Amino acid sequence: MLENINRQFNCIPCVASGIPITLQTHPQWLTWVSVENGSGKPKKVPVDASGRPVDHTKPHNFLTFADACEIYSRGRVHGIGFAFTDSDPFVGVDLDRCRRPLGGELSSDAVEILRSLGTYAEVSPSGTGVKAIGIGGLDPEGPKRRGAVEVYDRNRYFALTGRTLPDFPGDVRACGDAVLRLQDSLRPAAREILPPATSRGEGCQSDDAEILRRVFSSKNAATILSYWSGNLNGKPSASEALLALAQLLAFYTGPDEARLERLVKDSPLFAATESSRPKWDSPRGGSTWGRAFIVKKAIDTCARFYEGDRHQAGGETAAKVQTQLVDRVAPFGTVSKRRPPHTCVSMVCIKGVNAPGAEVIKGRTARAREGKQRLLALLWQLCGRKIGGKCFLSILDGAERLSVDPATVARWLIALRDQKLIGRTFWGSRRSQKASEYVYRGAA
DSSP states (O other): OHHHHHHHTTOOOOOGGGSOHHHHTSSOEEEEEEEOOSSSSOEEEEEOTTSOBOOTTOGGGOBOHHHHHHHHHTTSSSEEEEEEOTTSOEEEEEEOSOBOTTTOOBOHHHHHHHHHHOSEEEEOTTSSOEEEEEEOOOOTTSOOEETTEEEESSSEEEEEOOOBOTTSOSSOOBOHHHHHHHHHHTSSSOOOOOOOGGGSOOOOOSOHHHHHHHHTTSTTHHHHHHHHTTOOTTOSSHHHHHHHHHHHHHHHHTTOHHHHHHHHHTSHHHHHHHHHSOOTTSEETTEEHHIIIIIHHHHHTOSOOOOSOOOOOOSOOHHHHHHHHBSSOOOTTOOOOOOTTSOOOOOOOBTTOOOTTGGGOOOSSHHHHHHHHHHHHHHHHHTTSOTTOEEEEOHHHHHHHHTSOHHHHHHHHHHHHHTTSEEEEEOOBTTTTBOEEEEEOOOO
16 A cells, blocks of 8 residues: 555655664654645655644654654555754755666765765655765754755754665764765855964953953943843844854954853853753764854854953953843843834843943932933943934833833833933834834933
């Protein structure tokens, strides 16, 4: 029955026994059906046992290997597939149009790639291609496809047949360095060769605490703090957000990999990503995933490093400075959306910021006065620390940042406007959660 179904839809029947045990033990399997889409190459649509399409990136749709095989044996689906996720160590290589279906001969390019990988390889369901799976990882911002070659390590699935290639390993093996070289070859043009680190500066030579002070008072402080506190800022994954944070910090740390890795690991963004999918210290080609794809890449792509003074601060740890600087960490995974009238900028309030005009703020109690000063400091930050600068802030977002109720924030904003410290140029709406636009005026 299965042979007839697979012949009807022009796909090779699966031989479950040929699939490596290493893959079988991971419960991230799917079943799929072949659907014609007019392109000449049928699309393999992941489905559940009843034939309804499912999202191959959602773990709740995954099956065990045994369950996937059992559904396949009923003849309602055309094959089984293995899903790649952030939390597994596997990487897949898909080579199209490289095999003759009748004789099984491979193209010379395919043979060269498979030999360099030295890991499990099998015939694709169409019979005209080859798929390989190994242990390794990819550059999160590197190319994934060029021509007939595709490489993936997450958010994809491979339809597998278990039809192993006779001249290649039948088990999954480490191929980290080889797959990175293959990915590098997919770039459309040679990458820019940066000057050696010695000609780019040496970075800030102070200790970690002083570096953080400089980072959080720089012109890019708003962006850095947003990543640092856990926002993805529109990045498609936590890995890209970590890389973006590392690239911003690398300007200050210079080519010191250990220091950059230490600072990234001190961030709430790192803590949140590792708690959801531990990956940083997983082996990758003689190094770790974090060191290879985040730290080294951030340093390599930094055109120049900090060259300011070399003041040495002493005695304080990075963790202590983080506690002093960050008032409240934004929830991990929130994304800074478009600027108003839809929402406000995702930021955190900074303690100890001397916002112009804060000294004239009055309040019935010291606590109320301090709260208004904190709100003014937040607006000062959002306005780019410029008199006359503009920003957007909603009452609800201000309440979240300052950990007070919205009614209190509304009263404080009115008080700051009454004292001419800020002005409102666009009226938002609390009901619709649209933000108002404010201009920073400072002390008269």
